[in-house]
Amino acid sequence: MADDQDVSVQPARQRDAQQAMLERTHDPARVLALSDGVFAIIITLLVLEVHVPELTQGQTLNEALAEVRPSLTAFVISFVLAGMHWVAHRDLFALIRRADRGLVWLNILYLLPLCLLPFGAGLIGSYEDEPVALRIYGLLLVLIAAMRVVIWRYATNRPHLLWHPLDHRQRRAGMALSLFPGLVYLLAFLVARAAPGVSLAIYAAMPLLYFLSITVLRHGRQRVQEYADFT
Amino acid sequence: MADDQDVSVQPARQRDAQQAMLERTHDPARVLALSDGVFAIIITLLVLEVHVPELTQGQTLNEALAEVRPSLTAFVISFVLAGMHWVAHRDLFALIRRADRGLVWLNILYLLPLCLLPFGAGLIGSYEDEPVALRIYGLLLVLIAAMRVVIWRYATNRPHLLWHPLDHRQRRAGMALSLFPGLVYLLAFLVARAAPGVSLAIYAAMPLLYFLSITVLRHGRQRVQEYADFT
Amino acid sequence: MADDQDVSVQPARQRDAQQAMLERTHDPARVLALSDGVFAIIITLLVLEVHVPELTQGQTLNEALAEVRPSLTAFVISFVLAGMHWVAHRDLFALIRRADRGLVWLNILYLLPLCLLPFGAGLIGSYEDEPVALRIYGLLLVLIAAMRVVIWRYATNRPHLLWHPLDHRQRRAGMALSLFPGLVYLLAFLVARAAPGVSLAIYAAMPLLYFLSITVLRHGRQRVQEYADFT
Amino acid sequence: MADDQDVSVQPARQRDAQQAMLERTHDPARVLALSDGVFAIIITLLVLEVHVPELTQGQTLNEALAEVRPSLTAFVISFVLAGMHWVAHRDLFALIRRADRGLVWLNILYLLPLCLLPFGAGLIGSYEDEPVALRIYGLLLVLIAAMRVVIWRYATNRPHLLWHPLDHRQRRAGMALSLFPGLVYLLAFLVARAAPGVSLAIYAAMPLLYFLSITVLRHGRQRVQEYADFT
Numbered sequence: 001m002a003d004d005q006d007v008s009v010q011p012a013r014q015r016d017a018q019q020a021m022l023e024r025t026h027d028p029a030r031v032l033a034l035s036d037g038v039f040a041i042i043i044t045l046l047v048l049e050v051h052v053p054e055l056t057q058g059q060t061l062n063e064a065l066a067e068v069r070p071s072l073t074a075f076v077i078s079f080v081l082a083g084m085h086w087v088a089h090r091d092l093f094a095l096i097r098r099a100d101r102g103l104v105w106l107n108i109l110y111l112l113p114l115c116l117l118p119f120g121a122g123l124i125g126s127y128e129d130e131p132v133a134l135r136i137y138g139l140l141l142v143l144i145a146a147m148r149v150v151i152w153r154y155a156t157n158r159p160h161l162l163w164h165p166l167d168h169r170q171r172r173a174g175m176a177l178s179l180f181p182g183l184v185y186l187l188a189f190l191v192a193r194a195a196p197g198v199s200l201a202i203y204a205a206m207p208l209l210y211f212l213s214i215t216v217l218r219h220g221r222q223r224v225q226e227y228a229d230f231t
Numbered sequence: 232m233a234d235d236q237d238v239s240v241q242p243a244r245q246r247d248a249q250q251a252m253l254e255r256t257h258d259p260a261r262v263l264a265l266s267d268g269v270f271a272i273i274i275t276l277l278v279l280e281v282h283v284p285e286l287t288q289g290q291t292l293n294e295a296l297a298e299v300r301p302s303l304t305a306f307v308i309s310f311v312l313a314g315m316h317w318v319a320h321r322d323l324f325a326l327i328r329r330a331d332r333g334l335v336w337l338n339i340l341y342l343l344p345l346c347l348l349p350f351g352a353g354l355i356g357s358y359e360d361e362p363v364a365l366r367i368y369g370l371l372l373v374l375i376a377a378m379r380v381v382i383w384r385y386a387t388n389r390p391h392l393l394w395h396p397l398d399h400r401q402r403r404a405g406m407a408l409s410l411f412p413g414l415v416y417l418l419a420f421l422v423a424r425a426a427p428g429v430s431l432a433i434y435a436a437m438p439l440l441y442f443l444s445i446t447v448l449r450h451g452r453q454r455v456q457e458y459a460d461f462t
Numbered sequence: 463m464a465d466d467q468d469v470s471v472q473p474a475r476q477r478d479a480q481q482a483m484l485e486r487t488h489d490p491a492r493v494l495a496l497s498d499g500v501f502a503i504i505i506t507l508l509v510l511e512v513h514v515p516e517l518t519q520g521q522t523l524n525e526a527l528a529e530v531r532p533s534l535t536a537f538v539i540s541f542v543l544a545g546m547h548w549v550a551h552r553d554l555f556a557l558i559r560r561a562d563r564g565l566v567w568l569n570i571l572y573l574l575p576l577c578l579l580p581f582g583a584g585l586i587g588s589y590e591d592e593p594v595a596l597r598i599y600g601l602l603l604v605l606i607a608a609m610r611v612v613i614w615r616y617a618t619n620r621p622h623l624l625w626h627p628l629d630h631r632q633r634r635a636g637m638a639l640s641l642f643p644g645l646v647y648l649l650a651f652l653v654a655r656a657a658p659g660v661s662l663a664i665y666a667a668m669p670l671l672y673f674l675s676i677t678v679l680r681h682g683r684q685r686v687q688e689y690a691d692f693t
Numbered sequence: 694m695a696d697d698q699d700v701s702v703q704p705a706r707q708r709d710a711q712q713a714m715l716e717r718t719h720d721p722a723r724v725l726a727l728s729d730g731v732f733a734i735i736i737t738l739l740v741l742e743v744h745v746p747e748l749t750q751g752q753t754l755n756e757a758l759a760e761v762r763p764s765l766t767a768f769v770i771s772f773v774l775a776g777m778h779w780v781a782h783r784d785l786f787a788l789i790r791r792a793d794r795g796l797v798w799l800n801i802l803y804l805l806p807l808c809l810l811p812f813g814a815g816l817i818g819s820y821e822d823e824p825v826a827l828r829i830y831g832l833l834l835v836l837i838a839a840m841r842v843v844i845w846r847y848a849t850n851r852p853h854l855l856w857h858p859l860d861h862r863q864r865r866a867g868m869a870l871s872l873f874p875g876l877v878y879l880l881a882f883l884v885a886r887a888a889p890g891v892s893l894a895i896y897a898a899m900p901l902l903y904f905l906s907i908t909v910l911r912h913g914r915q916r917v918q919e920y921a922d923f924t
Contacts, residue, residue, distance in 0.1 A: 017857055020856070021787075021856065021857065024787045024856065025784070025787045025924075027787070030725060030729055030783050030786075032261060032264070033264070033725070033726070033729040033733075034729050034732060034733050034779065036261055036264040036265050036268055036733075037268055037499075037502075037729055037730055037732075037733025037734070038733045038736065038737055039265060039268075040264075040265050040267075040268025040269045040271075040272060040733075041268070041272055041733060041734055041737040041738075042737060043269065043342065043346055044269055044272040044273060044276060044346050044349075045272075045737060045740070045741070046346070047276070047346050047347055047349055047350050048276075048279075048349075048741070049745075050347070050350045052280075052350065052353040052354050052357050055354075055357075055358045055361050055363055055364060057361065059361075059363050060363065061363050061366050061367065061370075063363075064363045064364075064367065065367070075347070076343070079343055079346065080339075080343075083336075083339040083342075086265065086339075087335060087336070087339070090261050090335075091256070093261075094252075094255045094256045094258070101924045104780060104783075104924050105776075105780070105904070105924075108773075108776040108779075108780070111736065111776075112769070112772055112773075115736055115737050115739070115740050115772065116740055116743070116768070118737075118740055118741075119740050119743045119745065122745040123745050123748075126745050126748075127748045130748050130750065130752075132748055132752050132753065132754050132756075132757045133748060133757075135754050136754065136757065136758065139754075163251070163252065163255065164248055164252065211336070231256075231332045231335050231336075263492060263495070264495070267492055267495040267496050267499055268499055268730075270496060270499075271495075271496050271498075271499025271500045271502075271503060272499070272503055274500065274573065274577055275500055275503040275504060275507060275577050275580075276503075277577070278507070278577050278578055278580050278581050279507070279510070279580075281578070281581045283511075283581070283584040283585050283588050286585075286588075286589045286592050286594055286595060288592065290592075290594050291594065292594050292597050292598065292601075294594075295594045295595075295598065296598070306578070307574070310574055310577065311570075311574075314567075314570040314573075317496065317570075318566060318567070318570070321492050321566075322487070324492075325483075325486045325487045325489070394482070394483065394486065395479055395483065442567070462487075462563045462566050462567075494723060494726070495726070498723055498726040498727050498730055499730055501727060501730075502726075502727050502729075502730025502731045502733075502734060503730070503734055505731065505804065505808055506731055506734040506735060506738060506808050506811075507734075508808070509738070509808050509809055509811050509812050510738070510741070510811075512809070512812045514742075514812065514815040514816050514819050517816075517819075517820045517823050517825055517826060519823065521823075521825050522825065523825050523828050523829065523832075525825075526825045526826075526829065527829070537809070538805070541805055541808065542801075542805075545798075545801040545804075548727065548801075549797060549798070549801070552723050552797075553718070555723075556714075556717045556718045556720070625713070625714065625717065626710055626714065673798070693718075693794045693797050693798075
């Protein structure tokens with residue numbers, strides 16, 4: 001075949017072609033396109049759980065907003081949590097140069113609990129005092145956080161997938177930042193039965209906690225280097 | 232470690248790698264992908280509030296359209312307002328070369344009230360004469376406009392985030408164009424209780440007003456330079 | 463000001479920077495990102511109008527499909543029509559190098575009736591024999607086609623927006639292909655009252671007609687040159 | 694005309710311009726943008742079929758989850774199947790350099806049954822024991838798989854569309870991997886009437902089967918070369 005002849009005549013060119021092919025099949029561009037699409041849809045689908053209330057004539061703005069307050073609270077919390085996870089996803093993939101088979105599939109499994117977030121938001125929007133609703137919501141968040149830890153470990157253990165290898169301290173820093181939300185969600189899950197209000201408050205406070213912890217770590221004396229790359 | 236050795240042997244190369252890393256972690260590409268995704272979904276989700284009416288046999292086109300007119304009006308107004316904000320978002324980010332932590336988070340907070348727009352459109356589609364519906368709608372628009380002002384200030388105050396620094400007059404021009412819709416929405420919010428019809432008319436006229444004001448400013452004698460970059 | 467000094471010291475560099483700025487503000491990338499997002503959402507939102515039927519035990523596949531047939535027909539027709547318009551949008555923007563203010567806004571106005579397509583599909587899915595439903599659907603399609611004609615004229619009349627200027631025959635060919643669907647939709651709109659079935663058949667046949675007409679024009683003896691660029 | 698003069702004066706430049714035009718009109722970028730958008734929306738729209746259950750006070754987590762179990766099962770199966778098809782779509786288009794007219798249209802027809810997947814998921818979520826629901830779901834999956842086979846054949850038969858031509862064994866390997874899911878779906882379709890449970894189990898097991906078969910083929914002794922490019 002013509003193709004086989006090329007191999008013997010132009011081995012260098014063939015190697016270049018194989019290298020180019022390898023780069024194309026491992027290009028993470030579409031992984032990011034799919035993920036950004038999913039994040040964009042998740043945060044906008046959340047609004048479908050905020051239903052237009054039955055307004056009565058002469059109702060004040062406060063009364064009208066009071067009717068939709070629980071689902072509005074669920075919307076805002078879920079929106080900011082999804083935003084936080086998008087920021088972390090963007091931070092991670094800024095390190096990644098090539099997406100291999102494992103990373104592609106792990107990313108799909110990461111998107112799975114994320115896609116259930118509007119369902120979870122609908123649950124706590126309808127039943128914000130019910131422990132079971134808060135526990136299902138917490139379960140989803142724990143799964144998202146767990147998949148994030150798995151992806152971080154997978155990618156940073158494989159230097160050929162990265163733009164430049166991370167040293168031990170950088171990897172530990174990223175792992176700590178990935179584990180941290182998961183543990184907080186787990187806490188909110190565990191206290192949901194005894195104190196539903198505390199559970200909801202933890203979900204609401206999580207993004208702020210995360211933001212502050214990065215800020216402190218970035219500007220702390222010794223560890224500024226490792227945390228400087230996280231948004 | 233191998234990585235530490237590299238530092239001492241090839242300081243220049245290390246610096247280049249750090250610079251490349253900095254550019255990658257500050258690349259605004261995914262911020263734009265998320266934002267364009269959200270805008271695309273917002274303007275298409277709006278149609279879900281236009282419900283298929285119950286048609287009766289022999290009904291004329293006008294009668295059928297009359298049934299869905301309020302929600303169709305809410306759709307068109309919200310569509311064009313969202314389009315106007317997308318155009319402004321595109322104008323702003325054409326100036327931006329790097330997205331730092333603050334900009335990434337401010338952009339997420341900008342998308343928050345934007346994602347509630349279909350809810351607001353559903354409200355005025357169902358209750359177009361109710362002051363409270365028009366006020367909630369106005370509140371969302373004021374929040375969107377306020378976040379736009381905050382982002383404009385944040386980005387243009389940080390020349391290292393821009394392709395080229397703006398001078399004082401350009402920054403003032405962009406600020407004026409960002410403040411202008413916010414003030415008009417505030418007016419519509421304030422008159423909603425006394426004159427709901429006027430409030431709705433202001434929302435409908437806003438995009439035209441905005442378009443005309445840029446046109447006038449671009450072609451006015453002295454200020455053509457500063458407004459030439461706005462779409 | 464520092465910036466003003468730069469102008470006098472380095473006029474050439476300043477000119478380059480202005481040229482680069484011009485290219486960035488006229489980059490059509492985000493116009494395409496928004497449009498592709500809208501098209502992707504439109505064709506997937508259409509499925510929301512196909513409702514899960516009430517199945518009874520022992521029902522055959524044919525009986526079950528018969529229940530959803532009208533909305534499935536509306537789905538398939540609308541899907542293929544939207545696909546056809548996406549193909550035409552892609553053909554047009556392959557010619558376009560820069561998006562100016564007019565083109566950005568005309569594209570938004572083109573997306574407006576397109577976003578109402580799921581509403582139109584819901585209408586003919588529920589009332590496929592009702593002339594008024596078929597007329598509203600036709601009206602939407604006529605508006606989409608009309609905006610396409612306007613955009614074609616606008617862009618091809620401005621050579622500085624194009625990668626390379628079109629000659630008279632190419633412009634006429636593109637205009638004919640843009641006008642053609644509009645006229646067919648208008649016909650379907652006009653016959654909807656007298657013959658609803660014919661109207662629906664025209665909508666269904668349109669994509670095939672369009673596809674065939676390009677095929678014939680491309681492979682016809684004399685006009686192959688002008689139509690070769692259309693998908 | 695000025696344009697015609699250019700042709701005679703600068704034939705080489707004209708040829709370059711024509712080549713550049715050809716590359717632009719055949720750029721697959723927007724085909725991928727539309728497809729990624731559709732995949733992202735499909736997997737997130739699936740969640741709309743998981744309805745918020747009516748929780749009763751003091752209900753356990755297990756009881757609450759039991760209520761939504763059928764639609765949750767349908768969600769997870771459909772999500773992973775859609776993910777699998779996205780991975781295969783990405784593998785295929787990593788080979789493709791240019792999208793011609795046929796490929797653009799075949800890809801749209803591939804997206805058609807894919808967009809109906811949320812409807813199919815809704816069906817088996819509501820009627821997981823009904824043979825007819827399982828058969829409609831199977832029909833959709835067979836259509837998706839069939840279109841995938843058609844696209845694989847179309848693209849790999851046209852070397853000018855590819856980055857580098859595939860040899861006979863690579864083409865056969867890709868064809869086998871495309872045919873394989875189709876045949877399994879057909880089996881699930883055929884046994885749905887006699888054994889609904891088996892049918893559902895086959896849908897659930899398909900992604901794992903696919904993943905394992907690629908793994909085995911990649912690491913098998915002789916065929917490692919051909920299957921190495923599939924994710």
